[in-house]
Amino acid sequence: MPKTPPGQTRNRVFRFVRDCLLRGDSPSLREVQRHFGFRAVETVRAHLTALVEEGRLVKEPGRARGYRLPKRFSSPAPDWPTGRLQPVPLLGEVAAGGFEEAIENPEGNLPVEIPDSRDLSDYFALRVRGESMSGAGILPGDTVIVERRGTPVSGQIVVALLEEEATVKRLHLGQDGMELRPENPGFDTLRPPPGTCRILGRVVELRRQIR
Numbered sequence: 001m002p003k004t005p006p007g008q009t010r011n012r013v014f015r016f017v018r019d020c021l022l023r024g025d026s027p028s029l030r031e032v033q034r035h036f037g038f039r040a041v042e043t044v045r046a047h048l049t050a051l052v053e054e055g056r057l058v059k060e061p062g063r064a065r066g067y068r069l070p071k072r073f074s075s076p077a078p079d080w081p082t083g084r085l086q087p088v089p090l091l092g093e094v095a096a097g098g099f100e101e102a103i104e105n106p107e108g109n110l111p112v113e114i115p116d117s118r119d120l121s122d123y124f125a126l127r128v129r130g131e132s133m134s135g136a137g138i139l140p141g142d143t144v145i146v147e148r149r150g151t152p153v154s155g156q157i158v159v160a161l162l163e164e165e166a167t168v169k170r171l172h173l174g175q176d177g178m179e180l181r182p183e184n185p186g187f188d189t190l191r192p193p194p195g196t197c198r199i200l201g202r203v204v205e206l207r208r209q210i211r
Contacts (some may be wrong), residue, residue: 004142012036013047014056015108017067020112022087026065069111080105088112090125094159095167096138097130097187112145112205122149124201126159126168133157133168138206144168145205157203162192168203 004055013125016035020027027207032044051057060066110125128142136157152158154173159166169180169190178197180190
């Protein structure tokens with residue numbers, strides 16, 4: 001295969017294995033090798049071993065097709081009930097800074113445990129850029145899982161949309177109206193005029209890849 005930037009091929013291997021697992025099929029090393037055209041099966045083994053070390057896959061000892069997805073990549077919100085693993089669309093990026101253009105650029109799906117009582121269409125994932133939420137542990141490159149359902153409550157971390165621009169902030173609802181507060185003292189609180197801001201959903205889960 002032609003050379004690619006560091007980590008890019010591994011991410012492609014992960015997406016292929018992930019999609020197979022979501023369909024209920026655990027691919028063999030040879031199947032992954034054939035799909036990508038690797039010259040040696042040891043190349044596949046090295047990528048999968050690295051993905052296990054990064055926490056993106058789990059390997060069950062003694063099984064030739066023993067790879068599976070972790071139950072969770074990170075801790076869910078406290079009120080997040082158990083349910084079924086479903087593919088949630090990764091729509092692109094959202095700013096954790098000022099309002100910036102919302103990029104709806106589908107990048108595939110992420111496996112997310114959806115509560116049995118809720119609909120898959122109520123969820124989507126966004127990749128974070130910017131550092132305004134670093135105090136809440138949300139860093140550039142992280143992925144947030146967002147739930148559209150329900151009325152957002154003051155104090156929740158939300159994704160908000162103003163015209164075509166979006167951001168992730170902590171919502172505060174007071175007598176003076178809506179505030180979108182950062183979790184980093186280097187950033188200002190956003191106070192959108194009444195009727196100009198729409199809350200797309202609340203953040204219910206955070207995922208981070210170890211590089």
